[in-house]
Amino acid sequence: MRDRSLAYVLLVPAFLIVLATTLYPLAYSLVTAFREWDLTKQRRPGEFVGVDNFVHAFSEPGFQNSIWITTIFVITSVILTLLIAMSLALLLRREGRLHTFTRIILILPFAMSPALIGVSYRFMFNPEFGVIAKGLGAVFPSLEGVPWLASPDLAMAILVLTDVWHWAPYMTFMCLGGLASVPRETEEAARIDGASSWRVFFGVVLPQMKGVLLVIAVLKTIFALKMFDQVVTLTGGGPGTSTETLAFFIFNVGFKWYDMGYASALAWILTAIMMLISIWYVRMLLSERKMATA
Amino acid sequence: MNRKRIYWWGERAVLVLVSCIVLFPILWMFLTAFKRPKDAYSLSLDFSPTLSNFVTVFSDPWNLGDMVLNSAIVASVTVLIAVPCASLAAYSFSRFRVRGRKFLFFLILSTQFIPAVVIVLPFFLMFRTLGLLDTRIALIVVNLAIVTPFVIWMIKGFIDAIPTDSEEAAMIDGASRLRVIKDIVLPMAAPGILTSSIFCFILTWNEFLFALILTRRDAVTLPVGLVSFRTERGDLWELMSAAGVMITVPIFIMALLIQKHFTRGMTAGAVK
Numbered sequence: 117m118r119d120r121s122l123a124y125v126l127l128v129p130a131f132l133i134v135l136a137t138t139l140y141p142l143a144y145s146l147v148t149a150f151r152e153w154d155l156t157k158q159r160r161p162g163e164f165v166g167v168d169n170f171v172h173a174f175s176e177p178g179f180q181n182s183i184w185i186t187t188i189f190v191i192t193s194v195i196l197t198l199l200i201a202m203s204l205a206l207l208l209r210r211e212g213r214l215h216t217f218t219r220i221i222l223i224l225p226f227a228m229s230p231a232l233i234g235v236s237y238r239f240m241f242n243p244e245f246g247v248i249a250k251g252l253g254a255v256f257p258s259l260e261g262v263p264w265l266a267s268p269d270l271a272m273a274i275l276v277l278t279d280v281w282h283w284a285p286y287m288t289f290m291c292l293g294g295l296a297s298v299p300r301e302t303e304e305a306a307r308i309d310g311a312s313s314w315r316v317f318f319g320v321v322l323p324q325m326k327g328v329l330l331v332i333a334v335l336k337t338i339f340a341l342k343m344f345d346q347v348v349t350l351t352g353g354g355p356g357t358s359t360e361t362l363a364f365f366i367f368n369v370g371f372k373w374y375d376m377g378y379a380s381a382l383a384w385i386l387t388a389i390m391m392l393i394s395i396w397y398v399r400m401l402l403s404e405r406k407m408a409t410a
Numbered sequence: 411m412n413r414k415r416i417y418w419w420g421e422r423a424v425l426v427l428v429s430c431i432v433l434f435p436i437l438w439m440f441l442t443a444f445k446r447p448k449d450a451y452s453l454s455l456d457f458s459p460t461l462s463n464f465v466t467v468f469s470d471p472w473n474l475g476d477m478v479l480n481s482a483i484v485a486s487v488t489v490l491i492a493v494p495c496a497s498l499a500a501y502s503f504s505r506f507r508v509r510g511r512k513f514l515f516f517l518i519l520s521t522q523f524i525p526a527v528v529i530v531l532p533f534f535l536m537f538r539t540l541g542l543l544d545t546r547i548a549l550i551v552v553n554l555a556i557v558t559p560f561v562i563w564m565i566k567g568f569i570d571a572i573p574t575d576s577e578e579a580a581m582i583d584g585a586s587r588l589r590v591i592k593d594i595v596l597p598m599a600a601p602g603i604l605t606s607s608i609f610c611f612i613l614t615w616n617e618f619l620f621a622l623i624l625t626r627r628d629a630v631t632l633p634v635g636l637v638s639f640r641t642e643r644g645d646l647w648e649l650m651s652a653a654g655v656m657i658t659v660p661i662f663i664m665a666l667l668i669q670k671h672f673t674r675g676m677t678a679g680a681v682k
Binding site for chain 2: 119120122123124126127129130131133134136137138139140141142144145148204207208210214215217218220221222223224225226227228229230231232233235236237238239240244245247250251281285338341342344345348349363366367370371376379380383384386387390391393394395397
């Protein structure tokens with residue numbers, strides 16, 4: 117077989133999977149987004165209602181709230197993850213037994229099911245018998261009996277904590293990968309010239325890490341926008357609606373209220389946000405590669 | 411010199427602290443899984459370990475065994491379908507420069523960033539019409555959506571790293587392209603493909619949203635099973651922890667077995 121046709125033949129199975137499991141459902145939900153379809157009232161899809169579902173979203177407090185909650189969650193978790201991952205990578209790139217041990221166990225949080233992470237943090241922050249809640253209360257008496265997950269701000273903080281615990285180790289590995297490509301010679305040279313560690317980091321290492329850090333920031337933003345599991349198992353969106361992210365709100369609209377048209381419209385708003393970010397991301401990757409090969 | 415010593419100790423102190431933060435929630439879950447119900451609600455470390463929680467979760471009405479089976483079948487079949495298809499595609503993307511390649515790769519990559527909730531809405535409606543709600547087939551189909559683009563990306567990273575020299579030499583000697591793939595590329599890419607398979611297994615095994623929406627009773631997987639320990643009598647933490655151990659142990663063993671490749675695989679696709 118000629119290479120030219122083989123190239124396409126090899127792509128066929130994977131492309132069929134993507135077509136059937138992603139592109140077709142996407143098209144289906146796009147059509148649904150312009151329809152009225154309340155599953156509690158009608159079995160078959162209802163009338164086309166134009167952009168009503170989208171217009172409805174922007175005038176609804178629940179949606180506005182979820183956008184706000186998602187923004188807070190994404191910004192805090194991305195910044196914290198980046199800071200921790202970068203600092204840890206700087207520590208871990210040296211050799212040593214403790215370093216190797218830490219590198220190995222850092223794999224565990226990423227391998228743990230996010231739903232389970234939510235459950236175990238819920239357990240540990242239970243004010244009556246949670247080990248973290250009790251432990252903090254014993255060390256700082258003023259924190260005794262704080263209703264961690266029943267307070268809107270604290271619940272949000274714990275939600276961010278679980279997400280950072282889950283992702284920071286993974287991102288540390290990515291930072292380590294980036295650091296490995298920074299040539300040691302320039303660093304050594306700067307150090308010999310008498311530059312302090314801080315100057316070496318900000319003047320030599322950080323500029324060369326810019327590409328990797330940008331990639332991590334965008335990836336983490338996308339993962340944070342998608343985050344769903346811990347909301348269900350940790351807070352259930354509460355107290356009230358204080359941790360109701362957009363993904364969780366869509367889930368509620370679709371599978372508690374069974375309003376398929378509206379849920380599809382909301383899902384497409386989320387997709388649009390993520391698509392914009394990912395197009396920007398792939399472009400950035402491609403131009404980075406161009407610079408690297410040039 | 412003195413400053414250097416302080417730094418030396420400081421670095422180790424931070425690493426120990428980080429290790430504790432990582433390990434503590436996991437250890438606490440393991441401890442709780444072996445506590446009797448009354449001990450589970452105390453912070454005491456002085457308890458006589460018991461296996462009774464595991465016995466309870468595996469018997470009626472929890473039947474964790476069914477969920478383990480569902481999770482294992484869904485994850486394995488997903489891997490068995492996704493990885494071979496993705497490997498072929500990854501090879502094509504890595505070695506051939508044909509028209510439309512960039513566009514297709516971009517298309518497949520960008521689907522990875524689509525939120526799962528968007529995919530699951532139409533699938534819920536379709537499976538409802540087809541009578542496939544609450545079946546393993548439904549879960550396998552939707553998991554393929556998330557996993558396939560990811561695996562293509564990962565395996566392509568591994569194949570890109572294999573030099574093309576021996577392939578070209580074999581082709582000059584008259585070997586066909588398919589033969590080259592089978593005899594040269596596949597053996598060399600095997601560690602990468604294994605790593606990607608395990609990654610794919612972990613993603614599917616831990617998957618929560620699809621299973622939460624598409625299953626009710628027969629096809630419930632482990633992560634969704636966790637939610638069922640939230641009863642009218644309150645949360646049954648000792649049983650949840652026992653179930654948590656069942657979710658975690660197989661995955662941790664896999665992750666640690668391929669630890670070296672694992673970290674490389676994580677960075678292969680994205681940093682390059």
